[in-house]
Amino acid sequence: MSEISADIAVIGGGASGLAAAIAAKSVNRGLRVIIAERLPRTGKKLLSTGNGRCNLGNRELSPENYHGTVDAMGYISRAPRAEELFRSLGVLTVCDSAGRLYPHSGSAATVLSALRMRAEELGAEERCGAEITGILPQKGRYALDTAAGDRILCTRVIIAAGAYADPKSGTDGRMLGILRKMGYKTAECTPAVAPLRTSPELLKGLKGVRAKCRISAAAGGKTLRTETGELQFTEQMLSGICVFDLAYLWGKYGTGLTVSADLVPELERDELERYLEQVCAMHSRQPVSELLTGLFRRELAAYIIKRAADKPLSAEIRSLKRQELSAAARYCKDLRFPVTGAAGWQNAQSTFGGVVQSEVGDDLQSKRHRGLYLCGEILDTVGDCGGYNLQWAWTSGTIAGREAAVFKKK
Ligand SMILES: Cc1cc2nc3c(=O)[nH]c(=O)nc-3n(C[C@H](O)[C@H](O)[C@H](O)COP(=O)(O)OP(=O)(O)OC[C@H]3O[C@@H](n4cnc5c(N)ncnc54)[C@H](O)[C@@H]3O)c2cc1C
Known part of the structure; x- marks a missing residue:
């Protein structure tokens, strides 16, 4: 010694x-x-x-x-x-x-x-x-x-x-x-300065997808912070700098925390619904999988339609019910993920x-x-x-x- x-x-x-x-x-x-x-x-x-x-x-x-x-x-x-x-x-x-x-x-x-x-x-x-x-x-x-x-x-x-x-x-x-x-x-x-975990069920079909969006964290009905940036999806986590900046909130709010992505921040919800109605009128005989082709890449479009409408992606657009169209607009503007944790220390x-x-x-x-x-x-x-x-x-x-x-x- x-x-x-x-x-x-x-x-x-x-x-x-x-x-x-x-x-x-x-x-x-x-x-x-x-x-x-x-x-x-x-x-x-x-x-x-x-x-x-x-x-x-x-x-x-x-x-x-x-x-x-x-x-x-x-x-x-x-x-x-x-x-x-x-x-x-x-x-x-x-x-x-x-x-x-x-x-x-x-x-x-x-x-x-x-x-x-x-x-x-x-x-x-x-x-x-x-x-x-x-x-x-x-x-x-x-x-x-x-x-x-x-x-x-x-x-x-x-x-x-x-x-x-x-x-x-x-x-x-x-x-x-x-x-x-x-x-x-x-x-x-x-x-902190880390990806956030959410239910893997909710991330099915999104692995590898990246989307420019406005992302908000909320707890107890109150919006805590909003960031703009590129949201990245992995098999189990939400990632990207905009998510990193929200990660400390997990330490403050725990399981009460939710993250919501507005994937079309340029349009208000009613404007988006009107836009989707136009798409429906124009492409009524196309498959449902094409409904969001003008907005998103294929994987993200398919994911939102699957959550919004109870029908196969091959069904015709004209078969969509009004509430399904409205749900698609809602998911585009407010795609929610309950936060279940932050990434590990590594x-x-x-x-x-x-x-x-x-x-x-x-x-x-x-x-x-x-x-x-x-x-x-x-x-x-x-x-x-x-x-x-x-x-x-x-x-x-x-x-x-x-x-x-x-x-x-x-
Ligand atoms: C991948 C990565 C990328 C990052 N990029 C950025 C960036 O671009 N910009 C930014 O602002 N921040 C960034 N950060 C954060 C930033 O690196 C840290 O905030 C900063 O290094 C913290 O400085 P520190 O001196 O407190 O600790 P550290 O830089 O972590 O240094 C602590 C040191 O103490 C030593 N040590 C620990 N315990 C003991 C002990 N018992 N005895 C002797 N030695 C000990 C460790 O080995 C280590 O070398 C990044 C972090 C990571 C992990």
């Missing part, structure tokens, strides 16, 4: 941990800062962000983009935005029409290299393969035990260990378990829940343990798809690192 001493130990070498180490060393180069990372390399998750392009931030940030008890925007207003931070690290960014920021190179590897290079230049030390399994607050310092039996002694500790999402990147929620045992209050964790990009706001101050220091800071996904806030989660990681890591660097023992 070996014992090493440091001023600051950062637990977790992901997005927020690397930002924290850089911020701490930028404030005071004289501090010994160690990044303890359980995996063989730091930043594994970063490499898969944004489909390998890393959507590292967004120009349009507002409180509506964050969900949970932590006031993410309050913290974000007190630290450099992603564009500015990465410019200071030598990375040029580009912005798309939705405000999403990416590295100019189009490669997430650029983002990770820039962070690692700066951390190294400033003298932060990476200890990979060092999983922290215990945090022992001692008089005026912390003893961190590793799975290999080593110990890190430090006066400040920054917990940047992520939460549950994407466990193959080193984040399996165990650090939250350690914090709970230390008395920390956490909000229940559910997968398919989630983030976590809804975590350590609640009341546990930390404006400086992200714990209110229970002086000199202990928390940042990133382990805190109870989750952002929408579009660079909001990485912005939170950079912001919270920067604040935690900066504040830990100026921390004074009483």
Whole structure:
């Protein structure tokens, strides 16, 4: 067993941990800062962000983009935005029409290299393969035990260990378990930025279908949120960015949640009915399977007709009853799916829940343990798809690192 001493130990070498180490060393180069990372390399998750392009931030940030008890925007207003931070690290960014920021190179590897290079230049030390399994607050310092039996002694500790999402990147929620045992209050964790599950029966015939639509989530008769985008169907799940942005609501509302797709948002329901009547008049002797040919691809058209009308697809359009036509219009405008769950952690990009706001101050220091800071996904806030989660990681890591660097023992 070996014992090493440091001023600051950062637990977790992901997005927020690397930002924290850089911020701490930028404030005071004289501090010994160690990044303890359980995996063989730091930043594994970063490499898969944004489909390998890393959507590292967004120009349009507002409180509506964050969900949970932590006031993410309050913290974000007190630290450099992603564009500015990465410019200071030598990375040029580009912005798309939705405000999403990416590295100019189009490669997430650029983002990770820039962070690692700066951390190294400033003298932060990476200890990979060092999983922290215990945090022992001692008089005026912390003893961190590793799975290999080593110990890190430090006066400040920054917990940047992520939460549950994407466990193959080193984040399996165990650090939250350690914090709970230390008395920390956490909000229940559910997968966020993830596909949603519904009854496989309702998805029969839709596997592989994609449809541009307006999608709403509702519970208790109240519409909670509406998004526009491409809805994708799998055998068991509803997917696509518009669904990812609704997934945190599963954690809030559970089985009371339903998702409804308006597949023809351009027309009001009565306009759509009139359109269908015209189609009926024009193509009365064609098979029913052709009723929605002017609106949708074949699989989606067949699915809606099967739900709306009790007849074979080969029957003639003129055999459709008025209420069947009306039902077809209803399904086009309000195709409902009761939500039965969210995708597993392995398919989630983030976590809804975590350590609640009341546990930390404006400086992200714990209110229970002086000199202990928390940042990133382990805190109870989750952002929408579009660079909001990485912005939170950079912001919270920067604040935690900066504040830990100026921390004074009483
Ligand atoms: C596939 C995918 C794509 C994504 N794309 C985007 C995107 O384009 N834009 C966006 O904004 N967000 C994206 N996200 C979300 C974003 O990656 C996370 O919000 C962000 O990485 C969280 O940062 P973090 O520092 O809190 O945790 P992480 O980046 O997860 O880092 C935590 C680190 O801590 C280490 N660790 C855990 N426990 C211990 C321990 N006990 N001891 C030592 N080390 C430990 C882990 O190995 C890990 O390296 C994506 C996520 C995924 C999974």
